[in-house]
Amino acid sequence: MISSRLKEILSQIKEAEISYHREPGSVLLLAVSKTKPSADIALAYQAGQRHFGENYCQEALIKQRELGAFAITWHFIGPIQSNKTKAIACHFDWVHSVDSLAIAQRLSKQRPANLTPLNVCLQINMSNELSKSGISLDEFPELCEQVAALPNIKLRGVMTIPAPEDDFEKQRQPYKKLCEAINQLDRFKLDTLSFGMSGDLVAAIAEGSTIVRVGSALFGARN
Ligand SMILES: *Cc1c(COP(=O)(O)O)cnc(C)c1O
Numbered sequence: 001m002i003s004s005r006l007k008e009i010l011s012q013i014k015e016a017e018i019s020y021h022r023e024p025g026s027v028l029l030l031a032v033s034k035t036k037p038s039a040d041i042a043l044a045y046q047a048g049q050r051h052f053g054e055n056y057c058q059e060a061l062i063k064q065r066e067l068g069a070f071a072i073t074w075h076f077i078g079p080i081q082s083n084k085t086k087a088i089a090c091h092f093d094w095v096h097s098v099d100s101l102a103i104a105q106r107l108s109k110q111r112p113a114n115l116t117p118l119n120v121c122l123q124i125n126m127s128n129e130l131s132k133s134g135i136s137l138d139e140f141p142e143l144c145e146q147v148a149a150l151p152n153i154k155l156r157g158v159m160t161i162p163a164p165e166d167d168f169e170k171q172r173q174p175y176k177k178l179c180e181a182i183n184q185l186d187r188f189k190l191d192t193l194s195f196g197m198s199g200d201l202v203a204a205i206a207e208g209s210t211i212v213r214v215g216s217a218l219f220g221a222r223n
Contacts, residue, residue, distance in 0.1 A: 002040060003047035005218050006031075009201075013212065016205040027205055030075055032197075032215030034059070035222045038066040044218065045070050053077040053096070053213055057084040064091055077159070077194075077213060079133050086110045089152075094119040096159040096194045096213075099135050104147045111152035118152060121159040121194050126174035128163040137181050144188050157192030157210070158182065164199060171203035179208055 013027050033041050034055040041052055041063060050071065054060035055078025064074065075094040080103050088095060089110035098104050098120050111118050122143055125134030135143055140158075148155045162174040175195050182190060196204025198217035205212065216222060 002043040006044055006047045006049055009214055009217055016202045020206040022205060027209055028211045030211050030213045031218055032213050036219045038063045040219050041067060057087050061091060082106060089118060096121040097123045099123045099133055101146050104150055108150035108152040117154040119156045120153050121157045121192055124158050124160045124178055126160050126162050126178060130163055131161060140181060141185060144185055148188055155188060157190040159194035168203055171200040172207050175204055175207035
């Protein structure tokens with residue numbers, strides 16, 4: 001089941017790249033495995049998937065231990081409490097959900113010296129009232145400036161979780177608006193747009209997504 005869903009999602013991504021004139025292979029699939037057992041991650045891995053996203057630190061560390069033999073690139077995508085920054089800095093390659101300077105400073109300070117700089121995206125709240133996570137567009141340029149200056153962090157781009165919409169054009173709007181803001185910030189050489197989940201990945205790819213974060217479409221509904 002997981003391997004056939006993985007194939008379907010990858011072909012959906014490939015089709016969207018063609019339809020929206022994106023370079024082939026320019027969109028990475030991040031498999032969001034929160035709440036799902038290590039056995040499910042292993043099945044996706046055996047089918048070729050290498051990038052996995054987790055939201056809860058404790059849960060992720062247990063799975064990382066169980067899957068220690070696998071060459072997985074781990075992405076942290078959930079809300080970050082300051083007492084979890086050390087574990088995140090030590091055990092992840094990417095963090096998509098940085099939304100304050102204090103958290104970024106802790107991650108930079110706690111990133112072990114023997115590892116490459118932590119890849120970071122800033123989480124932007126495109127006025128999704130359902131979510132308190134993420135900074136506003138007004139705060140974005142200043143936080144970019146501050147985070148880009150930290151030594152053990154590589155600022156890669158942005159992540160956003162828009163309010164769910166069924167309509168394709170409405171799904172595209174927040175991504176389009178965020179891209180316009182990013183175009184004003186060339187100097188940071190951001191190369192990552194972490195846009196799109198199971199329900200809106202085609203709209204996200206149409207607007208330039210480089211990482212789609214897919215959970216339920218791959219692993220099935222969560223409880
Ligand atoms: C859970 C989650 C996802 C995956 O959502 P699906 O709708 O199941 O694809 C993506 N991004 C973040 C930040 C999440 O928390």
